[in-house]
Amino acid sequence: MADGPDPIEAAVRALRRLPGIGEKTAARLVYWLLRAPDGTIPAIVDALTRLRAEVHPCRVCGDLTATNPCALCADGRRDARVIAVVERPQDVRAFERAGEFRGRYHVLHGAISPLDGIGPSDLNLRTLLDRLRDGTVQEVIVATDPDVEGDATALYLARLLADVGVRVTRLAHGISVGTEIEYADAISLGQALHHRRPIGGDGG
Amino acid sequence: MRLVRLRTHAFRNLAPATLETDARFVVIGGPNAQGKTNLLEAVWILASLRPLGSPRWREVVRWGEDQAVIAGEVDHGGDVRRLRLDVGTGTRSLRLDDTVQREVGPWFDAIRAIAFTPSDAEIVSDAPAVRRRWLDRAAFTAAPAHLARVQGVRRVLAQKREALQSDRPDPTLLDVLDAQLARRGAELVAARVRTLDDLRPHVRTLHEGIAGGRGALGLRYRTAAVGEGIQARQDALAAALAQARPDEVRRRRCLVGPQRDEVGITLDGRAARTYGSRGQVRSIVLALKLAELVAARARGDRPLFLLDDLSSELDRDRTGRLVAALVDLDAQVWVTTTDPAHLGALPPGDALVLRAEDGMMTPQDAVPKRIDG
Numbered sequence: 015m016a017d018g019p020d021p022i023e024a025a026v027r028a029l030r031r032l033p034g035i036g037e038k039t040a041a042r043l044v045y046w047l048l049r050a051p052d053g054t055i056p057a058i059v060d061a062l063t064r065l066r067a068e069v070h071p072c073r074v075c076g077d078l079t080a081t082n083p084c085a086l087c088a089d090g091r092r093d094a095r096v097i098a099v100v101e102r103p104q105d106v107r108a109f110e111r112a113g114e115f116r117g118r119y120h121v122l123h124g125a126i127s128p129l130d131g132i133g134p135s136d137l138n139l140r141t142l143l144d145r146l147r148d149g150t151v152q153e154v155i156v157a158t159d160p161d162v163e164g165d166a167t168a169l170y171l172a173r174l175l176a177d178v179g180v181r182v183t184r185l186a187h188g189i190s191v192g193t194e195i196e197y198a199d200a201i202s203l204g205q206a207l208h209h210r211r212p213i214g215g216d217g218g
Numbered sequence: 219m220r221l222v223r224l225r226t227h228a229f230r231n232l233a234p235a236t237l238e239t240d241a242r243f244v245v246i247g248g249p250n251a252q253g254k255t256n257l258l259e260a261v262w263i264l265a266s267l268r269p270l271g272s273p274r275w276r277e278v279v280r281w282g283e284d285q286a287v288i289a290g291e292v293d294h295g296g297d298v299r300r301l302r303l304d305v306g307t308g309t310r311s312l313r314l315d316d317t318v319q320r321e322v323g324p325w326f327d328a329i330r331a332i333a334f335t336p337s338d339a340e341i342v343s344d345a346p347a348v349r350r351r352w353l354d355r356a357a358f359t360a361a362p363a364h365l366a367r368v369q370g371v372r373r374v375l376a377q378k379r380e381a382l383q384s385d386r387p388d389p390t391l392l393d394v395l396d397a398q399l400a401r402r403g404a405e406l407v408a409a410r411v412r413t414l415d416d417l418r419p420h421v422r423t424l425h426e427g428i429a430g431g432r433g434a435l436g437l438r439y440r441t442a443a444v445g446e447g448i449q450a451r452q453d454a455l456a457a458a459l460a461q462a463r464p465d466e467v468r469r470r471r472c473l474v475g476p477q478r479d480e481v482g483i484t485l486d487g488r489a490a491r492t493y494g495s496r497g498q499v500r501s502i503v504l505a506l507k508l509a510e511l512v513a514a515r516a517r518g519d520r521p522l523f524l525l526d527d528l529s530s531e532l533d534r535d536r537t538g539r540l541v542a543a544l545v546d547l548d549a550q551v552w553v554t555t556t557d558p559a560h561l562g563a564l565p566p567g568d569a570l571v572l573r574a575e576d577g578m579m580t581p582q583d584a585v586p587k588r589i590d591g
Binding site for chain 1: 321323324326327361362363366370373374376377378380381383384388390391393394395397398405
C-alpha cells in the first residue's frame with residue numbers, strides 16, 4: 015500500500031477546496047471520476063496544468079489570457095476610444111456575453127477594500143494610466159460593482175483621472191430589465207430612483 | 219398583512235407544529251418558560267430575519283439539531299405569499315413562494331412586523347446607539363430600502379476604521395472614504411429625520427392618550443449633517459469630516475458621522491433618558507412603537523404587531539386602551555401574556571387564544587371573558 019492518506023479521501027479534500035463545492039458534491043465528483051472512461055482524468059489534469067503554465071495577465075488590460083496581448087486587445091476592430099474598467103476577469107466575460115460593448119477593457123483585479131488589505135496600490139492602475147497617455151482614449155466607463163468597495167474604487171478612479179482629460183462615467187444600476195415596476199422589490203426600486211437620469215437627448 | 223399559517227421545526231424548545239389561523243388577534247397565554255416568547259420570536263424572525271433581542275443565530279436551533287425551519291403564509295387581502303427560512307450552522311436560506319431568494323428585498327415586501335418587548339425600555343434609557351437602531355428599524359419598516367442605507371454606511375465606516383489603522387493612511391483613500399461617508403451618511407440622516415418627522419405627531423397623540431403619559435414629549439434628531447435637503451446635509455457632513463481629519467488620523471478613530479448622532483427624547487424639555495421614571499419610560503416606548511403602526515396605517519401598510527409579555531409591562535387600564543386601539547388599527551396582533559384575561563375585550567370571533575405548555579401550543583376554546591368598563 016502506498017504511503018499517505020487514502021487517495022479517495024485526498025481527492026475529496028482537494029476538490030472541496032474549490033468554491034461552491036461541499037463534502038457531498040466533492041464525493042460525488044470523485045466517484046464519478048473513478049468510473050469515468052479512460053483518458054478523462056489525464057485530460058482534466060492536462061487542462062488544469064496548462065492553466066497554470068500558459069495563462070498570464072495581458073500586458074495591456076490585465077485580463078487573464080494565453081496570448082499576450084489578449085485577443086480583445088489585439089482586435090483592431092474594437093473601439094480604442096472607450097475603456098470599461100472592471101474588477102475581475104469574469105466581468106469581461108459578462109460584458110462579452112452581453113455583446114453590447116465594442117470598446118476595450120481594463121481589469122483591476124480587485125476593488126479598494128482596506129478590510130481585505132487592498133489599497134489603491136494593489137490594483138492594476140499603473141497600466142491604465144499608461145494607456146491613457148497618448149490621448150486616444152476619450153471615455154473611461156467605471157464598471158465596478160455597485161457596492162461600497164466598487165463605489166470607493168470608482169471615486170478613487172475619478173480623482174486619479176481628473177487631470178488626465180478623459181470623460182469618466184459610471185455604470186447605471188437599478189431595476190432589472192424585464193421587471194415591471196409594480197413587481198420590483200422596494201430596495202431595487204429605491205436604488206433605481208436614486209440613480210435616475212434626465213430624459214431626452216440620449217434617447218431615453 | 220396577516221400571518222395565516224406558521225410552521226416551526228427544531229426551533230428553540232418549540233414542539234414541531236403548524237399553526238393555522240385567520241384571527242386578527244393571536245394571544246399566547248400560559249406560565250413563563252413554556253415557549254410563549256419563542257413562538258412570538260418565530261414570527262419576529264420570519265418578519266425581520268433577525269433574532270429577537272440580540273442572541274446568536276446558533277441559539278435558535280434546537281440543541282442537537284442541524285437546522286431549524288420557520289415557515290409561514292402571509293395573506294395580503296387574498297394574495298397569499300409563502301415564506302420559508304432555514305437556519306443552519308452559519309447558514310440561512312430564504313424561500314419565497316418556493317423560490318430561493320438571494321436578495322432580501324422581495325422578502326420584506328411579503329412580511330414586516332413591529333415588535334414591542336420588555337427590553338424596549340432601553341430605547342429610552344440606554345445609549346444613543348439603541349435609539350439610532352430603533353429609528354433605523356422604524357425607517358426600514360416604513361421603507362425596506364432603508365436597509366441598504368444602513369448597511370452601506372456601516373460598511374464605509376468599517377473600511378474607514380481599517381484605513382485609519384495604517385501608520386500612514388493614504389490621504390486620497392481617506393478623501394474617497396469621507397466622500398462616501400458624506401454622501402451615504404447624508405442620505406441615511408435625511409431618511410432618519412423624515413421617519414422621525416412622520417412619527418412625531420403620532421407619538422405625541424399616543425403618548426397622551428393610550429400610553430397615559432403626562433408632559434410634553436419631544437423628539438429631536440441631532441447630527442453634524444445639518445441642512446435642508448440631502449445636498450446641504452452632505453456638504454455639512456463633508457465639512458465636519460474635513461475638519462475632524464487630523465484628529466481622526468491621530469486617534470485612528472472615526473469621530474464624525476451618523477454613527478455619532480443622537481435621537482433626543484425629552485419630557486417637558488428634560489432628557490427622558492436621565493430623568494424619566496420607569497413608568498414614564500414605558501409610556502414613551504409604547505407611544506413610539508404604536509406610532510410606527512399608526513404611521514404604517516396612514517401609508518396603507520399593515521405590518522404585524524407583536525407584543526411580548528404585555529401583562530408585565532402595562533397596567534390593566536393601559537392594556538385595555540391599547541387593545542381597543544389595536545382593534546381599531548386593523549393590524550394582525552400577536553401577543554404573549556401570562557394572563558389573557560388581562561387583555562380586556564378582544565374582537566369576538568377574530569381572536570385565537572393559545573395556551574403554551576412545555577413548548578406545545580393548544581388552542582383554548584373559551585375566549586377570555588369580556589371585561590366591561
